[in-house]
Amino acid sequence: MLRKGMERTFLVHRRQFIAAALGFPAAAIGGFPAAGATMTYDAAVTTSRAPLQAVPRDRELVRFATLAANSHNTQPWVFSAHGNEITIAPDFSRRCPAVDPDDHHLFVSLGCAAENLILAASTLGWRADPVIDGDRIVITLEETPPAASALAAAIPVRQCTRATFDGRPAPPETLRRLENVCREPDVTTILLTEHAAIAKVADYVLEGNAAQMRDGAFMRELVNWIRFNETEALASMDGLFSPASGNPSLPSWLARPLMKLFFTESGENKKYREQLVSSAGVVVLAANRSDTPRWIAVGRACQRFGLQATALGLKYAFVNQPVEVAALRPQFAASLGLGERRPDIVMRFGYGPDLPKSLRRPPELVMRS
Secondary structure, eight states: OHHHHHHHHHHHHHHHHHHHHTTTOOOHHHTOBBTTTOOHHHHHHHHTOOOOOOSHHHHHHHHHHSSOOOGGGGGOOEOOOOOOOEEEEEOOOOTTTTTTSSSHHHHHHHHHHHHHHHHHHHHHTTTEEEEETEEEEEEEEEOOOOOHHHHHHHHOOOOBBOOOOOOOOHHHHHHHHHHHHOOOEEEOOOEEEEEEHHHHHHHHHHHHHHHHHOOHHHHHHHTTTOOHHHHHHHHSSSSEGGGGOOOOOOHHHHHHHHHHHHHHHHHEEEEEEEEHHHHHHEEEEEESSSHHOOOOOHHHHHHHHHHHHTTTOOOOOEHHHHHSSSHHHHHHHHHTTHHHSSSSEEEEOOOOOOOOOOOOOOHHHHHHO
């Protein structure tokens, strides 16, 4: 009983800290009325995705960086700011050893965050020069005339949309812009729009999904990062928010047993097949070498793709199963003509609905002195 009381106290204090960071009354986080105000999920999303402000510069740049795509919404990053230098480092306490045993996705996520920060800095009048230092990204800021861009404007709007799209093809000019925005040294972009090619990718996605769903460690890790309702999501400000994937918000005591009944291999494979068939295309990113700097480079290209898709009115989602299952990866690479190279990221895109957006931890929780 004492341990449960200590855990509850810790959770309340954590919620109060998050509330203060977001500018909400602390009592609102704990579920109690606070001068007529409460912290709702929508309010937290709106706060984290508010328009970029010039001051405080470092906090605002970090806030926009955290809106980047990242694996399982684990937000595996730590930021530090000193003078005109901002460093992004991995937070290995948030790694996912089952789905990402070599931290590939973790470093791709850091690259995504770096790209957001670089684009946001440009709009505020700072040229950002990133340098890879071991497993850190050191970004030096230098004053320059402000330069707004469609990609930067898309940062607070972008999301991974795990839904069925409407099947419309993308115009040739849209495809050209999507392919061009991925250009990054040592990174190859493969854009697939033919139905047969997409169906072939779907076969690999389904095979990978089946393997993962039969893997007990993978499933335990996945469920650990699912937030079944707004209360759970607000308590952690991370993880995979169930309604963001088109699922209902349910109490966890009900959702967990129901998940065992309805979250099945055949059901998920049917869903993935429908989602891929409904997509306008698939893009695969592959680095020329498999190491930390190239994974970060893939992340930057990946983030630009998501932002460009958003700016063009498209939705997109990751279908990384063929690159996450190590035994399947070489076959998938061969089917794409990549030889010995590792396919890093697989994304489908198309025209689709808006879904609830996921939360991000406020800068105060990810910045270190």
